Amino acid sequence: MKLILLMTLAAYVVAAVHYVVAFMHKRRSSERVAFMSLAAGFALHTASLATDWIEDGHYPLFGLRETFSFLAWTLAVTYLLSLVLTRYRTLALGSFTLPIVSILTFMAMVARDKTAIASSEITRSAGSTWLFPLHTTLLLFAYAAFFVVFAASVMYLVQERELRNKTFSAFFHRLPSLMTVNDIATHAAGIGFTLLTLGVLTGMLWSSERDGRLWHNDPKEIFASLTWLLYLVLILYRSTASWRGRRAAWLGVIGFALVLCTFFGARLLGSYHVFG
Amino acid sequence: MSLLLVGLNHKTAPVEVRERLAFTDEACSESLRVLVDGEVVREGLIVSTCNRVEVLAETNAPAAESLDRIKGFLSQARSIGHADFVKHLYSHEEERAVRHIFRVASSLDSMVVGEPQVLGQVRHAYSLALAAGTAGRVLNRLVHHAFRTAKRVRTETGIAASAVSISYMAVELGRKIFGSLKGSTVLLVGAGEMAELSAQHLVSAGAAKVMVTNRTRSTAEKLAAKFEGTVVEFSEMAKHLSSADIVICSTGAGSYVITAEMARESLGARRNRPSFFIDISVPRNVDPAIGEINNLFVFDIDDLESVIASNIREREKEAERAELIIESEVMQFQQALRAMDIGPTIGALRQKMQDIARAELERQRHRLGPLTPEQERAVESLLISTVNKISHPVMHRLRRSYDTGSEENIQAWREIFGLEE
Known part of the structure; x- marks a missing residue:
């Protein structure tokens, strides 16, 4: 299991390096290598998650280690889907995503779960229904979509600023146009929000089945609601005009900060949610 | 097989010399036939633009002799005395000639590095040489490799990514903001020459x-006719502002023609879709306060100049990376050139055939009984001349494949006769 994850990491690192090189030097050959290694890494990663599932007997999304690994996987899936399903072939997004995928995979390798005993207990109750894995998977994909919103928003802000200051950096000519990143952010926000809504709903359902309560006043739940509200505002704000530009992009950045708070911060505040 | 390039360009020769040496298309075709005599010069190509005149030749003589030949040719063809141009000439042999032509085609040797016209000019020079029948095996190869190199340089470096002229800036900004200019609308306020040039670039980039x-309405009508466009009454401009994605302003007015108020209203009507204003008039015609508004961008003449200056610096940096691509392509071409040489293949084929004949003779010799040395020689020459006669048409075909540059055929022959072992 460790070995296959190590191979995954190696493939992701190769892909990350080549995406960055392809982005900086506009090199087609590097782009091909990057895509191939990403595909290989993704296949290995999927296999690794599948063996975990079979060996441990529970859905491989529990505790910090598995969450990191699964999050890296969702980001890889998201980027691959964006390559396959959309017309945006953005190297910039790849060189943004793959280093993070690599770091998350690395963290998954070194992270150790302190909650090993507690987890087995909750797993049993968690395993009693399909709602729990659905809840966590939906949320992780929502986070991946919000990461895309964040990346596109940063690209928008950087370029908008350079256009306004009339100083174009070396990156300027390599980033996708304002229209493209604006579209990407709008679509990704819509997808992310839908997933987040479904993720929260399945979480509430699961919770009410388990102990009859929809709401626990848990820090993670509070942060998640704030995040949900913020993206709702973002989507409404974007949809009331054909273009929102800078302010919408800032919302995309702030929204992602909230996502990070929900993901990591809530843990520090003593949430009963056991994983990230 | 040896390559020689002789020429002069904007760096080595003043325009008075360049214009005297420049070839028109007809002169070029005629002169090519004079240049390529089949003895010293076997293939030839002349690149003649306003910035350069270069003769690229594949020659069959020592470099010094070929060089004299080409100098004499230039002097004769353009009726210009040796003393008037020889000191401006540069000449490159072999690998250096290859590198030079690759750099020219990739626009690294141009006055404005990265300008796209020069590739078209090389292409044109090549088509003239093809028509005149003076581009053969080596030059075909060389020129196609130069095109390939130029393409690589264009796609893999940012050498031509950014605009270096004011009229092209509108296209660059449009691409940066809208991604593609397809279907976009341009409004020209004032009908100056620069506005026309910008509009031309925008239309060829896809503006609909x-x-x-x-x-003065008549001036507007004249310009609009050139782009099959529409004329808008000057007093009603504000109404039409909202449908324009790109506004190019170049009137002689002494105050702001487009005010922040007008821009804000049109932005509302556009449901916030961004638009940008290029203001090439002095004094300025577009209120700079518009640039503060979210989703609106204003570039005045100073902004354009400073962006162009930084784009030129950027191009120079990219040019360094382009040089690396050139080096690797030159190396590849030199390798391909060596592989193209037919001599070894023909030699190997002849040798193989004769070896077979001699080996068979050796094997069957004892059956022939005692022979006089004369008879022995006769038997051997009988065999050798037989295999030579058999291989003759094969070699003939090989040479022809070689001359037409079809390497696959040569490779096929090599495999059929087992020359690869």
């Missing part, structure tokens, strides 16, 4: 609609 407005 051009609107022109001018205080």
